[in-house]
Amino acid sequence: MAVCVRAVVRVLVLQAAWALGGGQVRYSVPEEAKGGTVVGRLAQDLGLEAGEAEARRLRLVAQGRRASVEVSGASGALVVSSRLDREELCGKSAPCALRLEVLLERPLRVFHVEVEVTDINDNAPLFPAATKNLSIAELSLPGSRFPLEGASDADIGANAQLSYTLSPSEHFALDLQKTEDDTESLFLVLRKGLDRESLAEHRLLLTARDGGRPSLTGTVELVVSVLDANDNAPQFNQSVYKVRLPENTEMGTFVLRINATDLDEGSNRNISYSLQSLFPQDGRDVFGIHKTSGEIYLRGSLDFEDVGVYRIQVDAKDMGNPPLSGHCKVVVEVLDVNDNAPEVWVTSLSVPVAEDASVGTVVALLSVSDRDSGANGRVRCAVWPPSPFGLVATFAGSYSLVLREALDRERVSEYEVEVRAEDGGAPPLRASRGLRVPVSDVNDNAPAFAQAVYTVLARENNAAGAELARLWARDPDEAGNGRVSYSVAEGGAGAGSGSGSGPGWRPASSYVSVDAESGRLWALQPLDYEELQVLQFEVRAVDAGEPPLCGNATVQLFVVDENDNAPALLPPAGGGPGPWAAGEASSSSSSAGSLWAWAAWGAPAGQVVAKIRAVDADSGYNAWLRYELWEPRGKGPFRVGLYSGEVSTARALEEADGPRQRLLIVVRDHGEPSRSATATLSVSLVEGAEAALAAAGAVSAGAGLRPAAGAEGGAAAAAAASATNVWLVVAICAVSSLFLLAVVLYGASRWAPRAAVLAGPGPATLVCASEVGSWSYSQRQSRSLCVADGAGKSDLMVFSPNCPPPPGPAPKEPPQEPPALLDTVSATRPPLAP
Secondary structure, eight states, rough: HHHHHHHHHHHHOOOOOOOOTSEEEEEEETTTTTTOOOOOOOHHTTOOOTTTHHHTTOEEEEOOOOSSSETTTTTTEEEEESSOHHHHHHHTOOOEEEEEEEETTTTTTTEEEEEEEEOOOOOOOOSSSSSSEEEETTTTTTOEEEEEEOOSSSSSSGGGEEEEEOOOOSSEEEEEEEOOOOOOEEEEESSOOTTTTTEEEEEEEHHHHHHSOOEOOOOOOOEEEEEEOOOOOEEEEEEEEEEEEEEOOTTTEEEEEEEEEOOSGGGGOEEEEEEEESSSSSGGGEEOOOTOOOOOOSSSSOOOOOOOOOOEEEEEEEEESOOOEEEEEEEEEEEEEOOOEEEEEEEEESSSTTTTOOOTOOOEEEEEOSSSSSGGGGGHHHHHOOSEEEEEEEEETTTEEEEEEEOOTOOEEEEEEEEEEEEESOOOOOOEEEEEEEOOOOOOOOOOOOOEEEEEEEETOOOOTOOEOOOOOEEEGGGGGOEEEEEEEEEEEEESSSOOSSEEEEGGTTTEEEEEETTTEEEESSSOTTOOEEEEEEEEEESSSSSEEEEEEEEEEEEEEOSOOEEOOOOTTTTTTOOOBBBBBTTSEEEEOEEEEETTOOTTTOOOEEEEEEEEESOGGGOOEEEEEEEEEESSSSOOOOOOEEEESSSSSGGGOOOOEEEEEOOOOOSSBEEEEEEEEEEEEEHHHHHHHHHHHHHHHHHSSSEEEEEHHHHHHHHHHOOHHHHHHHHHHHHHHHHHHHHHHHHHHHEEEEEEOOOOSSSOOOOOTTTTTOOOSSSOOOOOEEEEEEEOOEEBOOOOOOOOOOOOOOOSSSSOOOOBBBOOOOOOOOOOOO
């Protein structure tokens, strides 16, 4: 309603102006008026009457463009025929008038009509585009201004007066500046620094509002893209990476992948990785990294014992300009594996060890270690062999090798000791260290002879300086402690006896000597069996130790008889001194002693006439005598017992044999070479009574032999014998009885079985097997053998044979072992004749 009122007012104003202006009509109509809207009453304003306008064909003459108004034929009013758009008709020109020509016929007249199209606020501000893209560097400083293109409004006047507003933003603001030519410049102002990584794109809404009522608005979206600057260093997702690796990890093994991110974009976010080792300095040679992927791999070998922990710095560098870098640490812990065997060192060695060292003596100090750790580095130690040494732990990793048992250098002079170490790994590793422990000698062993008693046989008449035996004492010590010197300690012999200290006793050192170094036993002088049969003494062996030790051995030196004595004829028993012959060797001439005896005519064969007595100072075979009848040879009336020396009749004596028989008897020993003596026996053949008297006289004399004193002596003896008194007859009878008893005993002993040597523990016993006896040698005792009724001599030695004991209870004292013979000089003996 208000609009219509305003239109009417305008028409009236135009009519008045037309009247005043001399025929030009002016109208005003708002744009966008609806079709049919009366702009003005043109016919009326031209002074036409009703109907006259149609009659006179009132009309508009177009001038090349659509007028958008027309004249209503009936009323003659000027009405809007089509949409009026001031912006289309006039654009930004003001005012906007439509100049029309109106024709009126009958008469033809032309009128000028001007229709002003007034502006209404029908156009909102309009930006060139709905979206405006801006690119602003991330490093732009606050206060930076960025020009914007403002909006346009097709309206004019107040309707075209624009104001701008910006959506709220902490980073941006608007600045509208007017210039001197009344133009406006619109700027986007940076209020706060940008961070692309926080917000890479800002979307703002710029609103333009015109001055119309109601006002209209136009908007544009400002898309602000923050251009990246290399203002962000690469960042790792962890500041410290930790990883564990066994020390036996193979080279090339993947260890760890690290990742760094860069909030920048483009080349600013392209990252390359590199290693910078912190500890140790050579860690870069152990590990490597791929520059682009960040994969860390093992390029060297690990050794827990050298380096247990690697602390590596990893750098991540972008490709910006200038490049920025980020850092992180990688801690690689090396896990121990049992790859190191124990090690054994000898820190101190005190050798050699004296064999008298006390138990607990420290021989060596040892140090044991294992470069591994934990159970792999715990070491157990032992010593082999387990004796005589042992280990004592002093403190961690240190041991003492001590003596556990007494040493004996003579049993073991040197020990090869092995110290074995084993760790606690799985499987365990082992190591060993060998020690050579020599044992030094002390003088703890006295020299010892191989035998307590040495039996030495030496032939008599040996040369002075002859070696009799070699003694040897063993001392297991070494050097001076084992160097032995020998000496004759004590002992000796009496003249003609085995031993003693009485008159005539001589020390053993006068007979023998021992070499101090070699132990050889030497004879200082020739030995005479007839003077010395047994020499017993001690030999002492002394070592050179400090103090010196000694050992003793008993030496029993038996002198072995040599055939150096010829048989000697004994004088008649009880006859006092008389002629007897000392024989020479069988090859030499012999002197004969003259003996006489009586024999009765008609004496039967086998009757003993006389007995030749002889003795040999030698012993054994050398003293074993045999008797031979040299003259007369052949079938004489007499014969001589081979071993008894008895002269007996070989047959019955006859008168044809003559009054006297001269017999040459040779006494010979069994030595080599044999020696002999000769005796001459004169046998007078008499009557039986004379023979009996002669025999009785001979028996009372003790031998039955008389030295021959010629024929006159024999006759005187016969005369004396015949003058004997009754007492002599009684004596003869008594002697005859004794003689018969002796013959019986003699026959019994001759034909009795031979006795054996009784063996067994205890003192030795000798039983003679015949009239010539048996003999042997003994280290303990000698026995005298009486041959017939001659003088006794020590020609036989007996010893206890080494035979098993007889059955029965054991003796109180065990038998002693016979000493070994060092030398033997006895010759092979022929068997004894029965």
